[in-house]
Amino acid sequence: MTSVLVSGASIAGPTTAWWLARAGFDVTVVERADALRDEGQNIDVRGAxxxxxxxxxxEDAALAHGTxxxxxxxLGAGGRxxxxxxxxxxxxxxxxxxLEILRGRLAQLLFEHTGDAVAHRFGDQVTALDQDPDGxxxxxxxGTQERYDxxxxxxxxxxxxxxxxLPDAPRRYLGMIIAYLTIPRTEEDTDWWRWYVAGRGRGVNLRPDDVGTTRAMLNLMTDVRGIDALDRTAQATLLRRAFAGAGWQTDRVLDALDDAPMYLEDLNxxxxxxxxxxxxVLTGDAAWCATPVSGIGTTLALSGAYTLAACLAAHDDHRAAFADYDARMRPFVEKGQSLPPGTPGLANPQTDLGRTLLGTxxxxAASPVATKLGGIAGRFGTPPADQYELPSWR
Structure with missing residues (x-):
């Protein structure tokens, strides 16, 4: 049996592992966390x-565990x-x-689905990779050393x-950070994703989940790099200063910065x-992160994992399999990474004029005429998730 080590137990890793095990590979998944991580925000699964x-x-299990x-x-000024x-x-x-589901919930479903077909090593990570033609x-x-094909x-x-x-992987910075928090749900919360356009490059988002809390996001356009590397106290201080006086329910989110589960990312x-x-070989965000604003990250992760496994199952030579995988996925990835002009700035306008134009x-896009005709309303917020044909399983 061909032995394969998969590093990462989020979405792409377990999906790759399941399909490889199905094809008869001997698969081990290593995850640096001590246990399966159940945190994470809402993600969507689309198209392919x-x-x-x-x-x-x-599919049915994922739908049953939707948010x-x-x-x-x-929402605009004053929460209107x-x-x-x-x-x-x-x-x-x-x-x-x-299909909207919490990242941790989907990861759990994928993990449980692998069952005994895949071995897992939690609380460990890869520190060196030394290759030769055979493995x-x-x-x-x-400190453990193992050999894999x-x-x-x-x-x-x-x-x-x-x-x-692949040291120094090229990145494209988008000029925005997002802080994600889990906060208590209140009677005022609804089952709608509420996106408050706060102006000055800021956005405040509140979204429902299926565990009785509310998922919050603070979007901030900024050219400052390295905010994600600051400690929690410094990040909270920066966010409070940036969002002071923003209005609507911003203060509620800021009040939770000290204690609520939170992580912050610099979009690139x-x-x-x-x-x-x-x-x-790489797959998922490690290979081609498109960022959350693309709306297609989870779709690329699942599709890429399946495609990689299908190509390895179809070819006796890993070099041919990797070339096939690249040829199939690269056009789809490029579409997913090609964000609409002005993204993410247009949705987080810096000026009053920009805020007015966005509202218009x-x-x-949501008008009855546009809805009846399709067109703008049908395309709004829709990534090219259906513009990929999965390879057949051989």
């Missing part, structure tokens, strides 16, 4: 990725409603997909293991001209 879940027999989000409401977009009733369209010698943080790196945008084979895309080096555009 819905089909991956169908083929895994997980219940009814759609997206954009600008536009409302109901959740999609198909696989792909709209700002709120039909890869892997050194782990624990192939290694799959699926450990996220800030992948440490990627640096071992990963652009690599190759996704494999010898017997090591949103009202137009």
């Amino acid at each position: 990725a819905r089909e991956v879940l169908r083929r895994m027999g997980l 219940g989000e009814m759609g997206t409401v954009f 409603e600008l536009a409302r977009f109901p959740a999609s009733t198909d696989d792909t369209s709209g700002p709120t997909a039909e 890869v010698d892997v050194t782990f943080l624990s 192939l290694v799959v790196l699926a450990d996220g945008v800030n992948s440490r293991s990627r640096e071992l084979v 895309q990963v652009h690599l001209d190759r996704w494999s080096v010898g017997r090591v 555009a949103l009202k137009l």
Whole structure:
């Protein structure tokens, strides 16, 4: 049996592992966290990725564990409603997909689905990769050394293991940070995603979940780099200063900065001209992060994992499999990373004029005429998640 080490137990990693195990590979997943991480915000599964879940027999379970989000409401000055977009009733369209689920919930479903077919090593991580023509010698943080035929790196945008084979991965910074928090739900909260356009490059988002809390996001346009590397106290101080006086329910979110579960990311895309080096291959955000504002990150993760496994199952030579994987996925990834002009600045305007223009555009997109005709309303907030044909499983 061909032995494969998969680094990362979020979305792309377990999906790759399940499909490889199904094809008869001997698969081990290593995850640096001590246990499966159940945190994370709302993610959507669209287009080709819905089909991956169908083929895994997980679509119904994922829908059953959805967040219940009814759609997206954009709010302007004073919390006044600008536009409302109901959740999609198909696989792909709209700002709120039909399948909205917490990242941790989907990761748990994928993990449980692998069962005994995949071995897991929690609380460890890859620290060295030494290749020869016949295999890869892997050194782990624990000091253990193992040899594998192939290694799959699926450990996220800030992948440490990627640096071992592709150091200084090119990135495109988008000029925005997002702070994600989980805060108590109140009677005023609804099952709609409420997006408050606060002005001065700021946005405040409140979204429902299925565990009785509310997921909050603070969007901030900024040219300052390294905020994600600051400690929690420094991040909270910066956010309080940036969002002071923003209005609506901003103070409620700021009040939770000290105690609520939170993580902050500096949005950047990963652009690599190759996704494999010898017997090591990348997938998911480690290979091609498109950022949350693309609306297609989870779709790329699931589709890429399936495609990589299908190509490895179809070819006896890993080099041919990796070339096939690249040829199939790269056009889809490039579409996903090609954000609409002005993204993310247009949705987080810096000026009063920009705020007014955004409100006008949103009202137009949600108008009865636009809804009846499709067009703008049908395309608004819709990533190209259905513009990929999954390979057949051989």
